[in-house]
Amino acid sequence: MRTLLNIFHLGIKELRGLGRDTLMLVLIVYSFSFQVYVAATGLPEAMHKAPIAIVDEDHSQLSTRIINAFYPPHFLPPAIIDYQAMDPGMDAGLYTFVLDIPPNFQRDVLAGRQPAIQLNIDATRMSQAFIGNSYIQNIINGEVADFVEGQRTVATLPVELEVRMRFNPNLTSTWFGSVMQVINSVTMLSIILTGAALIREREHGTLEHLLVMPLTPFEIMMSKVWSMGLVVVVVATASVIFVVQRALGVPIEGSIVLFVLGTALHLFATTSMGIFLGTVARSMPQMGLLMIIVLLPLQMLSGSTTPRESMPQLVQTIMLAAPTTHFVALAQAILYRGAGFGIVWPQFLALLGIGGVFFALALARFRRAIGSMA
CATH class of the missing domain: 3.40.1710.10 (abc type-2 transporter like domain)
Structure with a gap:
């Protein structure tokens, strides 16, 4: 019970610290509102008013x-x-x-x-x-x-091809772009928020204060994971409902609650990755450079931009270890095709396993980082 209370109160501290970070709040709101709208309506794949x-x-x-x-x-x-x-x-x-x-x-x-x-x-x-x-x-x-x-009379072919578009009859690019941008924003912000929270502790000198308190590295790390994950879950859900579904008119076929559960499992892995990167980087500029080499493969090779089937088999195999690959698959199945838990449970299980591995690696790295500071 004491451990749970420590994790809860430390998480509240993280939320209060985030509330005082104006630039980070602006980034959160922008990423899940204006950026989603622009990314969905600005896709160049569709013909529109060509002269x-x-x-x-x-x-x-x-x-x-x-x-x-x-x-x-x-x-x-x-x-x-x-x-x-x-x-x-x-x-x-x-x-x-x-x-x-x-x-x-x-x-x-x-x-x-x-x-x-x-x-x-x-x-x-x-x-x-x-x-x-x-x-x-x-x-x-x-x-x-x-x-x-x-x-004139034309010979009728014995077979006629009848084409039917499932799930997106008019091939509207907005339907695809909006949901994929929400997925990319969830991945990006979850890593940034947790990594920035740890770096902020180090830069402000509050991490040393935590070390002299009766707190374990697990409690400190878990508080950052749940608090930053909660922020991303809330804004991502609001974005799906108010921006994707209402402003852009994208029909959501499946359960938003099931999507939120899958998002939470995905955040379990990505927030752990953010903690790991936060222990490697010594400043926010270094964190930004690390984000470039981490985010680009996660977003471009997960299937959100290009179908995985068109990638080399080696890349497909390697990306099975990335949480975004399974998150993109379950998000498309739930939101586009109305899939239930009986269909997406393999992705849920994969996210749980990948998240556990990333959490263990991040916790080990975090303990070593704290030990060197002590």
Whole structure:
């Protein structure tokens, strides 16, 4: 009971110290509000109001159908220009795409020939150019196929592919980006807060005061883990409800309570990592440098940015020891696909085991650090 009371009161001290750190409070609020919103709405993978111009040298029913197929929100209404205005318009940066429909295009299509359409792309606008190429090809192929089917008999294929998008029917990038940014912020802030709390104790000289009190290293470390973890859990839950679900309109399919439990297990590991880094770093600038080499692999190789299946097998195996890999998997399963505990229990078990190992390593390092100070 005395140990629990010591951990509780030391945790309250940590919360009060955090409350007086204005810059850290601003970072917490920014990371789970404005940064989540910007990261979700600023993803470049989706086409949005791309400027396009069309040179219609055919002036046929088919070319008119193709022109009318480009409309917001993926494209701006097409600008109809002549052939001489094509190059000057692209040189001036007025259009990302210029489509040139050649003369006699409809006649050649109906005759069974394979006429070519020229598509000029401004590749300096890399994100739109890369995605827009596929968009435009699919739009033209679809319009040509529908037109030909209405004009002459086309052999029907014995198999027809029916595509259905599960969990994100419109492929809205906001749904993916918002939740992944919350996950990244949980990892980042949990490590920063616990590491900064230990460094703050050392810089202010209060760690020496704790050493002369009847406190064990376990009690000191555990108080930092639960207090900073509680802060991150609260703001992450608020971010999911008020920013992701309400402000951005992302449908949450699963249980937020189950997600919070998974977040708590993830924080058990990441806060221990923060304590470990806090014992290695001697100042906040050193802590910042350590965060760079720790956070980048955790965020980029965990599956939140790139699917793990596209990574080398060695990287996939190594990242199984990272808590973020399992946290990303359970968060996507719960929030996107509505998975229950019966599906995500392997990730819960993995987080519990990884957290226990990281906690033991951090506690051993913390004891050695305190012993050298004593």
